[in-house]
Amino acid sequence: MKIIDVHSYYGYWPWPIKNMKMSEIISLMNELNIEKAIMVSSLAINYDFVEGNRELASAIEGHDNLLGYVYINGHYVQKSLEEMEKYLGRKNFVGVKFHPEYSQTRVDAKENEVFFDLLEKKYKKVLLVHTWSLPEHNNPVPYSLPLYAINLAKRHPHLKIIMGHMGGPGWKEAVIQAKQVDNVWLDIVTSYSHYDKIEYAVKKLGSSRILFGTGMTENNPSVQVGAVLEANISEDSREKIFWKNAQEMFSL
Amino acid sequence: MSKLESIDICTIFGFWPKRNVDCSVETLLRIKKRCNVDKVVALSARGIFYDFVQGNDETLAVAERYKDDIIPAMTVNLAQYFDCYVEIERCIEKGFKILRLFPTYQEWDITQAPFRKLIRILRNKYLPIILPADMGITTIGDIAGELPSPVIIEGFRYCNLSEMIIVMQERENIYAETHLINSPDGIEILIKEVGPERVVFGSNFPVHYMASGVLPVKNAKLDSSIKQKVLGENIKRVLRLAR
Numbered sequence: 001m002k003i004i005d006v007h008s009y010y011g012y013w014p015w016p017i018k019n020m021k022m023s024e025i026i027s028l029m030n031e032l033n034i035e036k037a038i039m040v041s042s043l044a045i046n047y048d049f050v051e052g053n054r055e056l057a058s059a060i061e062g063h064d065n066l067l068g069y070v071y072i073n074g075h076y077v078q079k080s081l082e083e084m085e086k087y088l089g090r091k092n093f094v095g096v097k098f099h100p101e102y103s104q105t106r107v108d109a110k111e112n113e114v115f116f117d118l119l120e121k122k123y124k125k126v127l128l129v130h131t132w133s134l135p136e137h138n139n140p141v142p143y144s145l146p147l148y149a150i151n152l153a154k155r156h157p158h159l160k161i162i163m164g165h166m167g168g169p170g171w172k173e174a175v176i177q178a179k180q181v182d183n184v185w186l187d188i189v190t191s192y193s194h195y196d197k198i199e200y201a202v203k204k205l206g207s208s209r210i211l212f213g214t215g216m217t218e219n220n221p222s223v224q225v226g227a228v229l230e231a232n233i234s235e236d237s238r239e240k241i242f243w244k245n246a247q248e249m250f251s252l
Numbered sequence: 253m254s255k256l257e258s259i260d261i262c263t264i265f266g267f268w269p270k271r272n273v274d275c276s277v278e279t280l281l282r283i284k285k286r287c288n289v290d291k292v293v294a295l296s297a298r299g300i301f302y303d304f305v306q307g308n309d310e311t312l313a314v315a316e317r318y319k320d321d322i323i324p325a326m327t328v329n330l331a332q333y334f335d336c337y338v339e340i341e342r343c344i345e346k347g348f349k350i351l352r353l354f355p356t357y358q359e360w361d362i363t364q365a366p367f368r369k370l371i372r373i374l375r376n377k378y379l380p381i382i383l384p385a386d387m388g389i390t391t392i393g394d395i396a397g398e399l400p401s402p403v404i405i406e407g408f409r410y411c412n413l414s415e416m417i418i419v420m421q422e423r424e425n426i427y428a429e430t431h432l433i434n435s436p437d438g439i440e441i442l443i444k445e446v447g448p449e450r451v452v453f454g455s456n457f458p459v460h461y462m463a464s465g466v467l468p469v470k471n472a473k474l475d476s477s478i479k480q481k482v483l484g485e486n487i488k489r490v491l492r493l494a495r
Binding site: 012014015016043046047048049051073075076102103104137138 | 266267269270271272297298301302303304329331332333334356357358359
């Protein structure tokens with residue numbers, strides 16, 4: 001069965017993780033039948049988003065099976081808008097990635113409205129937002145609660161929002177909260193795979209709202225491939241999660 | 253009264269992803285000049301948040317360009333594992349004189365094995381280290397006992413001044429960096445209890461205003477000779493810079 005990975009990364013990680021060359025990434029994708037991967041720059045997430053977006057754009061150029069998210073940082077409004085303008089007109093940049101925990105800014109903050117208005121009304125592309133139920137990275141408060149993504153979804157009903165990591169350890173709550181709106185999808189990426197997470201999400205939310213992601217190159221893609229293969233769900237649901245939902249969402 | 257020479261031991265330049273802060277090299281130099289600070293010990297934020305090898309190269313390039321203004325500090329991310337210890341050797345060879353670590357940003361801590369390994373490596377080297385107080389002042393003090401070099405604790409507050417004083421009384425190689433002392437007479441009390449030789453001025457720019465770091469020292473009720481030690485002489489001695 002083919003796979004579309006909606007949540008993956010390109011670039012160096014500040015952990016003992018091999019900095020994968022593009023040829024190695026593609027080889028890994030081929031091994032696991034990942035037909036397409038949508039990537040965000042780890043340089044953009046961790047440090048300089050302008051430089052990171054540029055590095056990603058260069059890396060995915062010429063690879064039909066690789067797409068990109070442009071990363072924006074809520075502290076740098078003007079620069080972020082410029083980045084959106086620079087990349088979202090390109091066919092191979094299919095959305096925006098927002099990471100509230102690394103950038104320490106909530107996705108539903110009023111000052112971020114300008115980004116999501118633009119994304120919803122002009123570009124009509126997808127928002128992938130990192131969600132997690134606890135503070136991370138030694139942050140004193142959580143910036144990435146699923147609730148914040150839901151708040152945003154309610155304010156932007158035509159914006160397709162992917163709750164990246166489906167709230168992390170708080171995935172049960174994230175699934176329940178996602179039922180409040182029609183424009184939020186959940187991706188399954190985490191560095192672990194809780195046993196009944198996928199079944200629960202399919203049962204409560206429906207398989208049409210679940211997307212597959214691996215978190216590679218930070219995470220081993222086999223983990224989430226295995227989770228979906230093993231999940232006690234129908235083959236139709238499995239297909240939707242592995243590729244059909246992403247194909248429809250991103251018009252691939 | 254002649255001008256007091258000042259060296260800010262805690263500054264960072266580059267791109268700051270956590271807040272909208274302009275900490276370009278140009279801004280650092282401009283603010284340093286405005287605050288009448290003569291030199292800064294600085295490093296690139298790239299080394300903290302992303303790639304410490306690239307960051308150290310950036311730091312060195314900037315320090316070479318601004319020789320009269322910037323003294324380079326090296327950094328590594330012990331959570332990375334690869335290249336950490338080799339990088340320290342490389343940077344020492346390239347002339348870096350001090351190591352600053354950022355465990356809080358990088359999500360490791362000094363009780364863990366990678367830091368213990370670093371301490372074993374540094375037992376036979378002279379390399380001053382800057383560590384954040386939120387790693388635990390007493391814990392840092394215990395570790396410092398294994399090292400021949402100064403260990404500078406930055407970011408302690410008046411609420412743990414008591415701990416800082418006692419650790420400094422117990423360990424001769426513990427130094428106190430001043431940027432967060434922030435009580436009306438914290439610096440004076442510290443110097444009264446531990447002497448003026450191991451207190452060093454820092455601002456932690458761009459996390460804090462540089463002026464907020466320098467003015468409390470300049471305005472402290474201390475003889476100018478003691479202020480001069482805090483502002484510059486002590487760190488010059490630590491870094492083994494020419495007087």
